[in-house]
Amino acid sequence: MVEGYLTLENICFNKFTEEEESNRSSTSKEESNTPHGEEELLDYATLVQSNCNEVSHYDFHIVYSPSYRAPILYFRAYHSDGRPLSFDEIEKDLPGHSSKLLSESKWTFITNEEHPYLNRPWYKLHPCGTSDWMKLLFHSDTSLNKNGFGIEQYLVSWFSVIGQVVGLKIPLGMMDIVVANHS
Amino acid sequence: MSEAQKFVWEGSIPLQIHLHQSEITTLPPPPPSLVLAPRIGYLPLLISLIKPHFSTTLPPGIDTIWFEYKGLPLKWYIPTGVLFDLLCVEPERPWNLTVHFRGYPSNLLQPCEGVDSIKWSFINSLKEAAYVINGNCKNIMNMSQPDQAELWHSVLSGNLESYRRVSSKLKLGTFEDEYAENINPVSTKSQQSTEETEVAGQVKTGRIPVRLYVWTVSEDFDDLEDAPEIDNWDKVSYINRPIEIHKDDGKYFSLNDAVRSLLPEFFPGSSFVNEEDASINQSTGEEEENTFDPVSSFQPLENAEIKLVRIQGIEPKLEIPFSWVVNNLMNPEYFLHICVCLKLSGAKALQ
Numbered sequence: 351m352v353e354g355y356l357t358l359e360n361i362c363f364n365k366f367t368e369e370e371e372s373n374r375s376s377t378s379k380e381e382s383n384t385p386h387g388e389e390e391l392l393d394y395a396t397l398v399q400s401n402c403n404e405v406s407h408y409d410f411h412i413v414y415s416p417s418y419r420a421p422i423l424y425f426r427a428y429h430s431d432g433r434p435l436s437f438d439e440i441e442k443d444l445p446g447h448s449s450k451l452l453s454e455s456k457w458t459f460i461t462n463e464e465h466p467y468l469n470r471p472w473y474k475l476h477p478c479g480t481s482d483w484m485k486l487l488f489h490s491d492t493s494l495n496k497n498g499f500g501i502e503q504y505l506v507s508w509f510s511v512i513g514q515v516v517g518l519k520i521p522l523g524m525m526d527i528v529v530a531n532h533s
Numbered sequence: 534m535s536e537a538q539k540f541v542w543e544g545s546i547p548l549q550i551h552l553h554q555s556e557i558t559t560l561p562p563p564p565p566s567l568v569l570a571p572r573i574g575y576l577p578l579l580i581s582l583i584k585p586h587f588s589t590t591l592p593p594g595i596d597t598i599w600f601e602y603k604g605l606p607l608k609w610y611i612p613t614g615v616l617f618d619l620l621c622v623e624p625e626r627p628w629n630l631t632v633h634f635r636g637y638p639s640n641l642l643q644p645c646e647g648v649d650s651i652k653w654s655f656i657n658s659l660k661e662a663a664y665v666i667n668g669n670c671k672n673i674m675n676m677s678q679p680d681q682a683e684l685w686h687s688v689l690s691g692n693l694e695s696y697r698r699v700s701s702k703l704k705l706g707t708f709e710d711e712y713a714e715n716i717n718p719v720s721t722k723s724q725q726s727t728e729e730t731e732v733a734g735q736v737k738t739g740r741i742p743v744r745l746y747v748w749t750v751s752e753d754f755d756d757l758e759d760a761p762e763i764d765n766w767d768k769v770s771y772i773n774r775p776i777e778i779h780k781d782d783g784k785y786f787s788l789n790d791a792v793r794s795l796l797p798e799f800f801p802g803s804s805f806v807n808e809e810d811a812s813i814n815q816s817t818g819e820e821e822e823n824t825f826d827p828v829s830s831f832q833p834l835e836n837a838e839i840k841l842v843r844i845q846g847i848e849p850k851l852e853i854p855f856s857w858v859v860n861n862l863m864n865p866e867y868f869l870h871i872c873v874c875l876k877l878s879g880a881k882a883l884q
């Protein structure tokens with residue numbers, strides 16, 4: 351049995367790169383053509399460190415939950431000086447559709463929970479609906495149903511939905527690779 | 534209604550609570566506060582009992598209550614009884630805890646915004662348990678507001694009858710109790726009926742919500758007083774994984790089978806150990822004697838021995854049927870919390 355988790359760490363959310371989602375109007379300090387959710391973001395992280403008081407850093411971990419038999423997205427957020435972000439500050443970083451959901455279901459959407467491996471308080475996206483909407487996702491695609499689906503496909507599809515909650519997008523190239531591997 | 538369950542619900546731990554000296558602003562310092570903490574409760578819920586006792590001496594500021602035991606900040610979302618079983622190896626009565634109202638260690642502990650945080654931590658655990666048992670948590674999500682309120686209130690007030698009334702609507706069933714079956718007058722029944730129960734048993738493979746807290750020692754100790762202290766949460770492996778009840782050959786699934794099945798790295802090949810292996814292990818208490826378990830004798834790293842298993846303040850015999858343990862000793866959120874001390878010999882001791 352192999353245990354562990356996938357990580358995407360030190361992602362910087364410059365307050366102004368979230369505009370596309372939340373439609374707030376404000377002038378951008380950074381060029382807003384930065385790619386979202388790609389490996390390049392790691393480089394981007396070092397790039398924006400100069401205007402640090404605007405930047406929130408996010409670590410994302412994907413951990414398998416044996417209870418829910420599904421992956422769970424855990425994350426934590428901190429300022430450039432290492433201080434953790436308050437939940438209110440995180441809420442401001444989230445895309446508009448998520449903060450709305452958050453205000454409607456404060457205790458059941460994003461919950462404060464201990465990271466199963468690191469023993470520290472993190473946040474997690476509550477997974478109780480995951481298996482239901484994953485089934486929808488896969489039932490609607492007959493080719494996937496016929497051939498079964500691999501774990502990469504599952505994870506990418508899962509992340510394409512979950513990532514949006516926190517404003518992470520999957521590069522199209524990643525989808526292509528997965529589809530190519532399984533056709 | 535089982536008597537054991539009643540004991541669990543009525544169980545409480547006498548606490549002697551000291552205010553941390555950095556928060557004492559008056560002379561003489563306030564005497565410690567004595568309270569009875571329900572086993573199935575959560576420490577911050579005691580604030581209404583403790584706060585009046587210390588309120589006049591606190592420095593100005595906003596209250597965020599947290600507790601520590603010998604310098605270790607206590608995780609509020611673990612039921613009080615479990616904290617006691619895990620951290621107070623040699624049970625101390627009263628249990629001496631230190632309370633803080635300032636300086637919340639938010640790098641170590643989840644934030645606690647009062648009763649609502651605790652209630653939702655409870656409900657979310659209940660959801661998780663429901664998912665483990667039924668494969669979905671619809672019954673919890675669709676619970677009516679009054680039912681949800683009554684359920685939570687029954688836990689707050691320790692009202693088992695009201696809890697049973699509401700929780701029965703959740704259809705989280707009690708698990709098949711093999712032990713009760715065994716003591717029924719089966720002797721009068723024919724061979725055929727025994728076969729039938731065996732067949733039924735094989736079909737039923739339930740998942741049981743379990744939270745396992747494992748700490749390890751490398752040196753043996755005879756007396757619990759000599760057990761090393763758990764002074765850091767990193768010394769406790771927290772295993773949150775359902776147990777799958779297996780039944781083969783009509784043998785029952787014991788507590789020993791259950792614990793070992795969650796610790797495959799220490800007990801390889803024992804995701805399903807049969808009963809004889811288990812009892813040999815118990816009677817000799819020494820792995821080396823266990824010549825009936827070919828897997829572990831070929832794996833020198835795996836010299837692990839279950840030193841202590843504590844559930845709801847008792848140390849049940851490991852041969853006890855696991856279904857009995859689940860049905861009688863689980864907490865109200867349907868999780869069974871098990872504290873396990875493993876003795877490891879050799880280099881594999883966890884740091």
